[in-house]
Amino acid sequence: MKCSKTHITTTLLTSFALLTNAIDLEIGNKDSVCNAATDITNGIMDYYLGIRENGTIGMFQQPYYWWESGLAFGGMIDTWKFCNNDTYVSTIQDAINAQKGPNNDFTDVTNQSHVEANDDQLFWGFTVMEAAERDFPNNNDNDPSYAQMALDVYNSMAPRWDSDNCGGGLRWQILSNMSGWDYKSTIATSGVYALAGRLARYTKNDDFIKSADRILRWMKQSMFVYQKDDQDFYTVNDGAEIENGSCAVVNGAVWSYNFATMIMGTAYLYNTTNGDSKWGNELDKFIGGVEHYMLNTTGNNVLFEYQCDQWNRCNNDQRAFRAIVARVLGNVVQLAPNTGYASRAMKIINDSAEGAAQACSGGSDGKTCGINWGIDGWDGMYGLGEQIAALEVIQNTLIEQVPAPCTEDTCGEDVDDDNISTIPVPTSTRVFTDVHTRTHVETVTISTIDEVFYTGN
Numbered sequence: 001m002k003c004s005k006t007h008i009t010t011t012l013l014t015s016f017a018l019l020t021n022a023i024d025l026e027i028g029n030k031d032s033v034c035n036a037a038t039d040i041t042n043g044i045m046d047y048y049l050g051i052r053e054n055g056t057i058g059m060f061q062q063p064y065y066w067w068e069s070g071l072a073f074g075g076m077i078d079t080w081k082f083c084n085n086d087t088y089v090s091t092i093q094d095a096i097n098a099q100k101g102p103n104n105d106f107t108d109v110t111n112q113s114h115v116e117a118n119d120d121q122l123f124w125g126f127t128v129m130e131a132a133e134r135d136f137p138n139n140n141d142n143d144p145s146y147a148q149m150a151l152d153v154y155n156s157m158a159p160r161w162d163s164d165n166c167g168g169g170l171r172w173q174i175l176s177n178m179s180g181w182d183y184k185s186t187i188a189t190s191g192v193y194a195l196a197g198r199l200a201r202y203t204k205n206d207d208f209i210k211s212a213d214r215i216l217r218w219m220k221q222s223m224f225v226y227q228k229d230d231q232d233f234y235t236v237n238d239g240a241e242i243e244n245g246s247c248a249v250v251n252g253a254v255w256s257y258n259f260a261t262m263i264m265g266t267a268y269l270y271n272t273t274n275g276d277s278k279w280g281n282e283l284d285k286f287i288g289g290v291e292h293y294m295l296n297t298t299g300n301n302v303l304f305e306y307q308c309d310q311w312n313r314c315n316n317d318q319r320a321f322r323a324i325v326a327r328v329l330g331n332v333v334q335l336a337p338n339t340g341y342a343s344r345a346m347k348i349i350n351d352s353a354e355g356a357a358q359a360c361s362g363g364s365d366g367k368t369c370g371i372n373w374g375i376d377g378w379d380g381m382y383g384l385g386e387q388i389a390a391l392e393v394i395q396n397t398l399i400e401q402v403p404a405p406c407t408e409d410t411c412g413e414d415v416d417d418d419n420i421s422t423i424p425v426p427t428s429t430r431v432f433t434d435v436h437t438r439t440h441v442e443t444v445t446i447s448t449i450d451e452v453f454y455t456g457n
Helices: 030-045 066-083 089-099 118-133 146-160 186-203 206-221 256-272 277-293 318-335 340-359 384-401
Strands: 183-185 239-241 249-251 360-362 431-442 446-456
Touching: 030 066, 030 360, 030 384, 066 089, 066 118, 066 318, 066 384, 089 118, 118 146, 118 186, 146 186, 183 186, 186 206, 186 256, 206 256, 239 249, 256 277, 256 318, 277 318, 277 340, 318 340, 318 384, 340 360, 340 384
Parallel strands: none
Antiparallel strands: 183 239, 249 446, 431 446
16 A cells, blocks of 8 residues: 555536436345445446556556555445345456466566555455355355465564564555565554464464464554553554654554454454454444544434544545445454444444435536545545445345355355464563653645644664
8 A cells, every 4th residue: 555655636526517316225225235245346347447448457557556456346246145236257357367476465466566565465355265255155165265265364474573673563565675674563563463263263272362362462562552541542654764763653543444454353253253252342442443443423423534524625535435444344343243343343334324324416427426424415525435435335234134254164265274374472571651742734735633642772
């Protein structure tokens, strides 16, 4: 993900009148939801290069980066499963095969080999994990299984755990010549946590639980995951620059996709440990963070992007983040059924889906999706991220009607998990003190950071 290069689409589609017919949606009704999903997916494909002359298979048009392609296809796999919609099966299969790389782990991909970051690889890992868990068909019997590719992604990323700097964590970048190499990234680190949780459930291999537990311990020690004494929820901070081997200043920017990956891993760990209260307590606090930060209390309690949406300054990457949030809230419903966690997740999904349907009322077709789900209609914004986010939240209103994700023992395929990369024990032993301040950080957008945490040795 290359946030420093993304463009911000602020121009209204002035050639079209703001339409109010919206996508017709009856929450939880399969026909209604799937009709809406079809309309939105067709809008997603308007941005796809892989079916255009000389277009790259698996890539969407600029300014949308590789990670977002993986995010889109993961959502479309769920559309196939939830709605029995075969329209884009071969498109998804071709995209995965074109982008999986020579090692089947989404590295050394020809069109990404000099720019790929850890989070880019991660989202394609989520895509093939989704394919494995939803029993998505392989293109042919000679292709590697989706589950094996997801494991290959994990085994490629886990050895990048960097104990020499800050006691652990993953850097944002894979390549040392890329801007962001010296940044320990929450999305990269939490992504390995999430994959470990999913693979733990899929394989029943406790080594994945051990790794996930160590990752979470380090993230708490380093204040990437932080709980104030007077709060019952977590704040998930964005990361920290490496300075003299230490992560002394933690970036207090709060993004929904960081919460999403933490919820993802935790929900899977809760399920695979048969509802262990340890993981239930963690899940409670991560969902609480979404409820605290990511619901627009001035707009019907629907999902929004706390760090940028309130100033209408979300860039193209950030406008897609809610898609993965909606998907993992669906994970909670499936993996923690008949619990308060599931009911809280379902409420966010349903309330947000109603808002998203109203927001999908723009453009020449009257079904183009906007970013603001808290108003009755389209806000004039449009793009791939808006389409993906609306698709995910609307189709996840059906999540209670969908079979549980596959494992090796149910509908999945066997994987070779005898030799997996195990995250080492965290070595960070610093004592932390938080200093309350307000800081404006100039990146692609103006991000208001309410608190920056300083650590001492």
